[in-house]
Amino acid sequence: MSENKKSELEKLEAISDKSQAIGEFLEWIFSSKKYHLSKYLTEEEYEREDNVYYVDGLYKKEQFKRHEFGKEELVPVSIDIKKLLAEYFEINLTKVEKEHAKTVAESIILGK
16 A cells, blocks of 8 residues: 555544544443433435334434424534544544454455
8 A cells, every 4th residue: 555545444543532532532421420411403304204203211202393493403412432433534444344344354354
């Protein structure tokens, strides 16, 4: 691999300490402090009939209502910390899995 173009596995390794620290902090926030992430629904999300959100360990299915003063409503969201960190650090997890599988297969073929 050229020096200018790192593999996704190399990129992942380069940020692993930072990612681990941030991930542990988020786990602490969610589990120990009982905080939740929320987002504002988009117009498209308001129109969907299958709004499903993860709140306090349970799935809730409900159509959220618009406030009279606007179209935005803050709702709790479920988030996969691993995917969130990958997005933040611009790591493609699909490529990571493929590169890892290729490395394992090459190791098996070479008998390492």
